[in-house]
Amino acid sequence: MAAKGIVDDMPASQKYPYPTSDQPNNLTDEDLQFLSLYTGQKDLHLLREHVIKIWRSVKHTLWVYRCIQELMFLQPRIPRHPSYPEVKAALLADKTKPFLDLGCCFGQDTRQLILDGVPESSITATDITPDYWEFGKKLFMDPDRLSVRTAWGSFTDSQYIHSGPLSPMTGRFAYVWAGAVLHVLTAADVKAFITNVHTVLAPGGTFLGTCVGQDPPGEWADAPGGTGKRYLHREETLTALLKEAGYTDISMERDRSSGAIERQEDLSTFGNQKIILIFAATK
Numbered sequence: 001m002a003a004k005g006i007v008d009d010m011p012a013s014q015k016y017p018y019p020t021s022d023q024p025n026n027l028t029d030e031d032l033q034f035l036s037l038y039t040g041q042k043d044l045h046l047l048r049e050h051v052i053k054i055w056r057s058v059k060h061t062l063w064v065y066r067c068i069q070e071l072m073f074l075q076p077r078i079p080r081h082p083s084y085p086e087v088k089a090a091l092l093a094d095k096t097k098p099f100l101d102l103g104c105c106f107g108q109d110t111r112q113l114i115l116d117g118v119p120e121s122s123i124t125a126t127d128i129t130p131d132y133w134e135f136g137k138k139l140f141m142d143p144d145r146l147s148v149r150t151a152w153g154s155f156t157d158s159q160y161i162h163s164g165p166l167s168p169m170t171g172r173f174a175y176v177w178a179g180a181v182l183h184v185l186t187a188a189d190v191k192a193f194i195t196n197v198h199t200v201l202a203p204g205g206t207f208l209g210t211c212v213g214q215d216p217p218g219e220w221a222d223a224p225g226g227t228g229k230r231y232l233h234r235e236e237t238l239t240a241l242l243k244e245a246g247y248t249d250i251s252m253e254r255d256r257s258s259g260a261i262e263r264q265e266d267l268s269t270f271g272n273q274k275i276i277l278i279f280a281a282t283k
C-alpha cells in the first residue's frame with residue numbers, strides 16, 4: 001500500500017506518471033556485491049530484504065527514474081567510464097583536488113570513490129533534492145560515517161552556482177561527474193546545466209559523464225515535475241553544445257557493451273533508437 005500522506009499529498013505534477021511494479025524485476029547476488037563490500041554485511045538474504053524495503057519506500061515517496069526502478073543505484077556507474085582510472089589516479093595523487101558528484105542520487109559513485117581511497121574531504125555530492133541521498137544513507141548504512149560535503153539545488157539554476165551553498169567552490173572543481181543526468185532534462189536545461197558545470201570547474205578541469213541519447217536526437221518522455229519534455233542528444237549535437245559552452249578536448253563515444261541501453265531505459269515505450277553516450281570535456 002502506498003504510504004498515505006506522502007505520495008497522496010504530492011502535487012500531481014511531481015508524481016511519477018507511469019505504472020511501476022511493486023516487486024523489482026530481479027535482484028541477483030551479483031547486484032548486491034557492492035553494497036555487501038561497502039557495508040561489510042555478508043548475509044545476502046538480509047541485504048536483499050533491506051534493499052527491497054528501501055526501494056519500496058522510495059517508490060512510494062519520490063519520482064522513480066527508470067534506473068531506480070531497475071535498482072541501478074546498487075551499481076556504481078563511474079568505474080565503467082574510460083577516464084575513471086586516470087581520474088582516480090589524479091585524486092589519489094593530489095588529495096586536494098575537488099571532485100563533484102553531480103546528480104548524485106543515492107550516492108553510489110561517491111561511495112565507490114571512498115572505497116577506492118579518495119579522501120572524503122575531496123568529495124562534494126549535489127543533487128536537485130536531498131531526498132535520494134537520505135535514502136542512500138539508509139541503504140548504505142552510513143548515516144553517521146559520511147563526511148563528504150553536500151549541497152542541494154538545481155544545476156540548471158545559475159543562482160545556485162553563484163550564490164547558493166556550493167558557491168564557495170565555484171571555479172575550483174578539478175572534476176565534475178554527472179552519471180545519467182543530462183537525459184532527465186529539457187533541451188534548455190541541458191544547455192544551462194552544461195554551462196553551469198563549465199562555471200564551477202577550475203581552469204583545466206574535466207566534466208565527465210554518461211547519458212541516454214537518441215538517434216535521431218529529439219524530445220522524449222516527460223521531465224520530472226512536469227517541466228516539459230526531456231531532450232535526448234546524439235554524439236554530434238552534444239559535442240556541439242559542449243563546444244559552444246567553451247569546452248575543449250571533447251571525447252564522445254557510444255557505449256556498445258551488451259545490454260547497456262536495455263538496462264537503462266525502456267525502449268518499447270518512447271519511440272526512436274536509444275543510445276548511451278559516454279563523454280569527457282575539458283574547461
Ligand SMILES: C[S@@+](CC[C@H](N)C(=O)[O-])C[C@H]1O[C@@H](n2cnc3c(N)ncnc32)[C@H](O)[C@@H]1O
Pocket residue numbers: 065067072073077102103104105106126127128129132153154155156178179180181184
Ligand atoms: C537518473 S538519476 C541518475 C543518478 C545517479 N547519478 C546514477 O548514476 O545513478 C538523475 C539524477 O539527477 C538529479 N537531477 C535532476 N535534475 C537535476 C538538476 N537540475 N540539478 C541537479 N540534479 C538533478 C535527480 O534528482 C537524480 O538524482
